[in-house]
Amino acid sequence: MKSNLNSIISKNIFKKKTDIIVMLFLIILQITLLVGISYFGSIQKFWNNYSNNSYDFNLALVTAKDENVAESLYHELKNNSHIKDVFYYDEFISFGVFTDYVKDNINGEVELFGTVQNTKKIIIGEDISEPYTMICPTNFLPDSLIYSGTYDVKNIVNLTDKLGEKISINYGGKHPINLKLVGIFDGSYDFSNPNACYVSHETLKKLNDQYQPDLQFNKKNIYILLDDINNANLLMPNDNIINIRPIKTLKKEVGHNAIGITGIVSLILSVLLFILIYALLCRRIKNEYKNIGILSLVGYSKKFIKKLYYREFIFVLLISLVLSNFIAYYILENFVSWFLFNSPLLSLIDVSLNPIAIIITGIVSVIILRMSIKKSLNLIDNMNIMELIYD
Amino acid sequence: MTIKLQNIKKTYEKDGKKKCVLSEINYMFSENTFYVIMGKSGSGKSTLINIMAGILEFDSGEILYDNQKYVGDSMLSKLRNESIGLMYQSYLLNDNMTAIENVLLPLYLNKNMTNVQKINYVKKEFSKLKMEDKIMNFPKELSGGEQQRVALIRALINNPKIILADEPTGNLDKDNERMVFEILRQEANNGKCVVVVSHNPKIIHYADAVLYLNNGELYEK
Numbered sequence: 001m002k003s004n005l006n007s008i009i010s011k012n013i014f015k016k017k018t019d020i021i022v023m024l025f026l027i028i029l030q031i032t033l034l035v036g037i038s039y040f041g042s043i044q045k046f047w048n049n050y051s052n053n054s055y056d057f058n059l060a061l062v063t064a065k066d067e068n069v070a071e072s073l074y075h076e077l078k079n080n081s082h083i084k085d086v087f088y089y090d091e092f093i094s095f096g097v098f099t100d101y102v103k104d105n106i107n108g109e110v111e112l113f114g115t116v117q118n119t120k121k122i123i124i125g126e127d128i129s130e131p132y133t134m135i136c137p138t139n140f141l142p143d144s145l146i147y148s149g150t151y152d153v154k155n156i157v158n159l160t161d162k163l164g165e166k167i168s169i170n171y172g173g174k175h176p177i178n179l180k181l182v183g184i185f186d187g188s189y190d191f192s193n194p195n196a197c198y199v200s201h202e203t204l205k206k207l208n209d210q211y212q213p214d215l216q217f218n219k220k221n222i223y224i225l226l227d228d229i230n231n232a233n234l235l236m237p238n239d240n241i242i243n244i245r246p247i248k249t250l251k252k253e254v255g256h257n258a259i260g261i262t263g264i265v266s267l268i269l270s271v272l273l274f275i276l277i278y279a280l281l282c283r284r285i286k287n288e289y290k291n292i293g294i295l296s297l298v299g300y301s302k303k304f305i306k307k308l309y310y311r312e313f314i315f316v317l318l319i320s321l322v323l324s325n326f327i328a329y330y331i332l333e334n335f336v337s338w339f340l341f342n343s344p345l346l347s348l349i350d351v352s353l354n355p356i357a358i359i360i361t362g363i364v365s366v367i368i369l370r371m372s373i374k375k376s377l378n379l380i381d382n383m384n385i386m387e388l389i390y391d
Numbered sequence: 392m393t394i395k396l397q398n399i400k401k402t403y404e405k406d407g408k409k410k411c412v413l414s415e416i417n418y419m420f421s422e423n424t425f426y427v428i429m430g431k432s433g434s435g436k437s438t439l440i441n442i443m444a445g446i447l448e449f450d451s452g453e454i455l456y457d458n459q460k461y462v463g464d465s466m467l468s469k470l471r472n473e474s475i476g477l478m479y480q481s482y483l484l485n486d487n488m489t490a491i492e493n494v495l496l497p498l499y500l501n502k503n504m505t506n507v508q509k510i511n512y513v514k515k516e517f518s519k520l521k522m523e524d525k526i527m528n529f530p531k532e533l534s535g536g537e538q539q540r541v542a543l544i545r546a547l548i549n550n551p552k553i554i555l556a557d558e559p560t561g562n563l564d565k566d567n568e569r570m571v572f573e574i575l576r577q578e579a580n581n582g583k584c585v586v587v588v589s590h591n592p593k594i595i596h597y598a599d600a601v602l603y604l605n606n607g608e609l610y611e612k
């Protein structure tokens with residue numbers, strides 16, 4: 001025989017069905033908060049990481065006043081301690097078709113950028129050193145249309161096997177050449193287009209001299225790699241420079257609607273949950289009216305009776321929090337492969353459960369439960385025991 | 392324990408009209424005494440007994456239990472648990488609990504006994520009323536007389552100094568009725584203050600004092 005107060009009272013006051021409905025709703029709300037806030041936190045971290053490390057976002061174009069000062073400006077920039085690399089257009093960018101990787105849905109096109117050593121974090125192999133060597137990203141996918149829908153993490157090409165081998169390329173789409181793949185760099189550490197590989201400036205210049213001898217470029221335009229794009233201001237004012245402009249700017253707003261959607265959905269769910277708990281609990285209290293009255297007759301205070309209801313929901317709260325955290329963890333582990341697999345940008349995010357999300361979720365759950373329970377338990381305060389005795 | 396009613400006044404408001412049920416009740420209920428309150432239907436007997444039980448609020452006046460005032464739900468609940476046994480015509484048992492669980496309810500607030508002691512104690516009280524076979528029955532599985540016996544065991548389980556009963560035998564047959572009256576008489580002999588509302592003329596043989604409630608006033612005859 002059950003022989004303690006709690007088990008006897010709980011047997012009579014607790015209603016498993018309503019608890020399960022409340023728990024399901026609570027879990028949906030908690031998962032929304034946990035996943036939404038964690039995802040938002042990951043995006044912020046992702047963008048901050050990029051603004052700190054990124055190669056592309058630290059590139060700037062310096063325009064000289066006229067061709068006469070261009071050469072002296074070039075040397076002046078080379079000697080500036082904030083500038084890590086200075087180069088002209090013909091040492092900067094070109095493209096080629098990686099013939100081995102042309103498939104039904106991939107056109108094999110890769111951008112070739114000229115750079116110096118130590119701008120990328122090499123994780124397998126080594127950095128570019130000799131002429132005609134090349135490094136490519138971990139998220140490598142040779143296609144010119146990756147931003148318009150062909151990108152899918154499943155199509156990422158694993159280049160590990162090709163390390164140290166020569167890769168055949170149609171330079172500029174016309175001229176067959178070979179470049180030796182010497183290293184693979186971390187694409188997530190510093191955002192890189194999945195179809196961007198890097199060679200030395202010398203390599204790019206040699207290739208362009210050989211295959212694109214008529215390439216026209218203005219010596220007034222000098223490209224620089226800064227240690228931090230914000231230091232571009234330190235170069236001004238300078239009588240020889242007309243302007244300095246970043247090559248790419250970070251569109252930090254991508255993914256930021258996550259927090260707005262999470263907020264709206266959570267708010268709606270919170271209101272629904274409040275109404276649900278209030279309605280269910282009021283109905284239950286009315287059904288239990290006689291038994292609550294009996295407890296009161298034999299000497300249980302209303303405060304004590306109310307505590308029983310609170311205690312029941314503390315149980316519901318704890319169980320739901322544990323379940324939600326497990327489910328949210330599982331969703332976040334698979335977030336990229338489920339939701340971001342075709343975004344070349346966001347598929348690099350490391351999404352994980354955020355401790356702040358857990359705290360906020362806990363606080364929101366407690367507030368909603370407390371408010372709705374307190375409101376429905378007013379019924380107990382206002383109950384007229386006389387009515388149930390003589391009805 | 393004594394109950395002293397001082398200028399107790401109670402009015403009900405229904406459809407905007409005020410109805411005075413108790414006007415200036417003054418009475419001192421003593422220990423060791425079996426009181427019967429009689430009066431016409433609607434005269435306010437139930438109102439009075441529930442005011443004395445601390446369940447119903449009143450408009451003005453004071454109630455002193457052993458010359459002490461009890462204010463607020465927590466204090467009155469504690470008083471009911473420790474010192475007042477209540478019985479009603481409709482038994483008021485929790486239908487989801489077995490007979491023994493119903494009786495254990497008030498006892499569980501008592502922290503001086505272990506759970507095993509409580510259960511053994513309750514079982515003994517059941518056997519005194521020849522109810523030992525019925526402890527695991529639910530109220531629906533008991534006759535009216537048996538249910539009122541469970542309610543009686545529950546009312547007496549904490550050995551209260553006051554017993555208040557509102558028509559406790561209203562639904563009972565003669566044998567059960569006599570048993571309830573005899574037990575209440577016994578309690579009064581043991582020093583309790585017993586107050587019973589009843590229409591039943593037979594109760595007068597058991598009572599020490601018969602009170603009448605009429606026109607909002609309580610008087611002895």
Ligand SMILES: Nc1ncnc2c1ncn2[C@@H]1O[C@H](COP(=O)(O)OP(=O)(O)O)[C@@H](O)[C@H]1O
Binds near residue numbers: 404431434435439
């Ligand atoms: N909650 C209430 N609201 C309004 N009137 C009530 C209420 N309870 C009782 N009354 C009225 O008060 C009077 C006394 O009721 P009650 O104490 O039950 O009388 P008795 O028990 O003597 O039959 C009756 O006229 C009844 O209609």
Ligand SMILES: [Mg+2]
Binds near residue numbers: 436438557
């Ligand atoms: Mg009555």
